[in-house]
Amino acid sequence: MSAADTLERAPGPPEDVQRQEDLRWFDTGRLARYETEAPSGALPTLDDWWIDLPGPRLVFVDGVFRAELSAPGEVRVTNGGTELAGNPLADRAVREARAGFAIVVGKRGVIGTVQIVYVSTGGSAHYANKIVLEEDAQASIVETHLGSGWANVANWYEAKRGARLMRAVRAVKTGGAFTDHAASCVPEAASFISTALVLGCDTARLETGNIASMPGAYVEVGGALLACGEQMLGTFNLVDHAGEEGTSRQTWRAVASERATASIAARVVVRRGAQKTDGEQSLRGLLLDRTATINLKPELEIFADDVKCAHGATVGELDRRALFYLQSRGLAEGAAKALLTRAFVADALDRIGQEPVREAFAADAEKWLGEAL
Template identity: 50%
Template sequence: MSLLALPSARDEAWRWSDLSGLPAIADAKPTGQPRSVDDLWIDTPGPRLLFVDGAYDASRSNPGPVQIGPADANAGRHALGKLAGSTGWTLTLGRDCATEGPVQIVHVATGGANHLAADIRLDEDAQASIVESFVGEGWVNRAASLRLARSARLMVARRFLHESGFQSHADTAEIGQAASLTIASLVAGEADSRLDGHLTITGIEAFAEAGGALLGRKKQRHDAAFVVRHAAAHGQSRQLWRAVADEQAVTSASARVEVTRDAQKTDGEQSLRGLLMARTAAVNLKPELEIFADDVKCGHGATVGELDRNSLFYLASRGIPPVEARAILTHAFVADALARIGEDAVREAFEATANSWLGMIA
């Protein structure tokens, strides 16, 4: 592992990520200690899969239509995603098919490094929802390939909750005519993280959305870098990221929209906002637009600030303790990043996780 050429801060796309500790983590051995995951399952019908240190635990899973085995993550050019290899899980839905409730996947790590690929393919008019939760310690590296045919719908929601180590995930997506893909991520653990995505709209009138909340404290580093490429006309995309940094944490979000010459009538929007909870913390935001079509509607906004003092004073005047007041305002700041999660039970579970990080009673 020590011979692996990892990106460094000298690489523009990785300048806010710190991967220097990965070789040592990868050389460590997993303990294999069992862990209860009952608190991670959301009370909804549908398939449930459990992976422990990257290995499928059939005795505690109910895969439904999900297949375990060879998987093509289509991440060969990504520095970390290419390590996922070809072993993992696949979900293939035929025309007009849908999953019964969300596909829930829990990833547990007990140290060391583990890599896993995922391949999701939805045929015409198919619909699916996937919910993933990551817990444990060590380096968990995932790569996913998403292919949506005409009018397919896919919702992906992920919780990154590691106690220590590093979490990385790379998505590669192709979105066909009138198809819709939404990816929502919540980073609320104690480990560092790096999230990447390259979403390509290949069919007319397709929709792509990516975003989430990055919650950092202590000396954590969270980094999200997503690219949406419009390669067909009348497409829409949204990127919405909320970055919170407390103590000495660094949270960063980079969102890029690319519009090709053939992608006329594109509507692209970026909303990046950062919240500094302490003057010793840092938030980095980088919105980018690259437009070669002449009939488009694209906009972006990026702001970094602190909690509003007037709002804090108002809550204090109503008898709300300062810690709770800060949590209430921070919850309001990140709420819209989770609002796009479709299933009520899933959205409420994610909000409860965020509230727990904020010190609120869910």
């Protein structure tokens, strides 16, 4: 049973109609090519992708755990399987996963940063993961997706009062597809914080479903989509405030060039009785070429009367006056564009709490900008 099934559904459109709307900017047909493709098995240099932090390290290649490349420590590697989410891609990951991980942190426990590298060398690979945090426990996870195949991941987070989970995920692929679904039910005084960087994928979709179920729950979801060529990158995020005094922040940035498409949909639901909710959405898109497309869709569904909720969505091009100013100070046009674009993306990536992780993500974005501009 999914977290959403544990609470009475908020008023709104019928579920099947809403589901179609949520998927309007995702082309599932692009995934079909990976169903019959054979993996090559060629691995990148993994040392280039570890961040210099202590803690467990796991490597999965084409749907299989590679023990000889890993140091799992206290993390338990599983053969997949977790709760169904009511999401077609996530449910398929649960049914077909041959590998995954389970993290259980006891009361007031802290686990070192867990780093997971997923490598897809072709075809499709499915993973199902579960994280359980007891009261006042803390965990930090960094996930990296590499390669040219399709990686499909389902994540379920279960937390108790005061628990804190920090997640950072980057898809820096050389083509291929990436789909990721994360579901959580955030209890009293607990927090779920997730930041993503997506680039290099032919197609990608990140989806989060968070229920802020008790007073004082905090949810923060955001990141950056960097699209070029004819790539289609997208994300859909739901924060469902079901308890009083909940807080949520959704901060997303999208950059698109050539004929690429980047899409961001973010929804906040405030149920009856969820008074004193504080919800904020900031969705911004930057077009590097007028042939590119950016879709932004913020949504607020509010059924309580004592709340503070706001949203903003803007799409535009680089400020010509700012470009002129930087060029008048001696910067070449390409360098000036890169500087402004870097500042635009940093709004989202700077929210990563761990400095080494933040710097690694910024370096990946910097490399992409150097190639795109």
